[in-house]
Amino acid sequence: MKLNLRIWRQDGENSAGRLVDYKMDDVSPDSSFLEMLDLLNEDLIVNGDEPVAFDHDCREGICGMCSLTINGVPHGPERMTSVCQLHMRHFSDGETVVIEPWRAKPFPIIRDLVVDRTPFDRIQQAGGFISVRTGSAPDGNAIPISKEVADYAMDAAACIGCGACVAACKNASAMLFTAAKTSQLNSLPQGKAEKDRRVLGMVAAMDEAGFGNCTNYGECQAVCPKGITLDFIAQMNRDYAVASTKKLFGCAF
């Protein structure tokens, strides 16, 4: 199949970027989106041009590295699919495809389609862990956790931290990511002990990074490759309200 690509090219964080047109004549509908970009880069290298920089790693939809906005939609047109799992058969012959990086102030562009997602690490470092003695693994089922709670925590833990929620949100808000991370640990017995300080710390880190605010558009949930729902944002809002009130009276832990 033939494709007209319009790809965002930018040399560095502070240089001006622009959309550059590329034509592809022979793309297999069975190739993945990233394989299609690999073919383009091979051509560019052969012709002595600079290849398009884009993030990728496992190509199995579990690492969260791939981060392309395709025709305005992060991860492209397929629901609950990361770019690496998106195949060219979902595009039509001769289609024009616009490829842009995640766009958000806290995610500066490193080069072309690669952005710096360090603020997500800072949010995690502000409370996305449990303070326990490390060492040998505990016995299975030593701590009883009901199936409902385990399932719920697992749904939150499915977040791969790709940042599509920020990219899709019209306010560049990171609430879906932060909420998935706080809710995962806050709902489990191991994490409950540090529930208050976790949600207070992670929300503060999120605000400090300069992300926008949630206005309940639901765009984040719609593009999330792991199907994280707004439920977790509701839980974060709830946990934060409780923790802030407890903090006011000096009893937040």
Add this chain to the structure above:
Amino acid sequence: MSLLASSLGKKYIMALSGLVLSLFVLGHMLGNLQVFGDPYLINAYGYKLQHLPYGLLWIIRLFLLACVLAHIWAAITLKIQNKKARPEEYEQKATVQASLASRTMIMSGLIILLFLIFHLLHYTVRAVPGHEYNQAIVTNDGTEYPAEVILIKNGKPMVDSYGKPLQVHNLHDMMVAGFSYPLISLFYVVATYLLCMHLSHGVSSMFQSVGLRNETWRYRLDIIGKIYGWVLFLGYASIPISIWLGVVKATV
């Protein structure tokens, strides 16, 4: 205070002030619908509100004003932060599922604010030139009605504690006269439609912002919010439209 500085703290303020205001507009609409009954009803209602004990009228007014100001302050502060978080827009913009109402909250809100200022000047302060309703109430075609009337219930005049007939503001005819101007009526209908849009996103959102929503209730609350918005729109818009169509007429 750190709660007010945080993103979530401002969302709580949005939600709680929004809750007060959305309940107020429902009460206000129910009160106004009395215009469809005997003129005594709405005139007596207005008199009662104006003569609430313990200065309650001003306590309520100041509380509502505080909610309006808090709602606007939070909205503008959050909006500025949102704009800063995405300095460079996408070349190709797309919306997957966000509703038009959700994407135009700030616009519908600001137009409703302009309407609110006009509405207060029009019927509360009564300072819109040509619509002061001091001596007489004048309609679009020049007909005059008295600005004050004696409350008449079941054909008998009501009296105050001194046995004198009760003179009250002629609220009923003031509404009829005010809405006899097509442009004013149109502004009221448009503004209440924007209120309907604003609430269709806002009602459900306020539950989310304080954490009282899940995947099951999200869709139910979305529907409840839409119904709430439409009930208010139909209730409010029915008044200028009925007056314009001549269904509701002046007293005399």
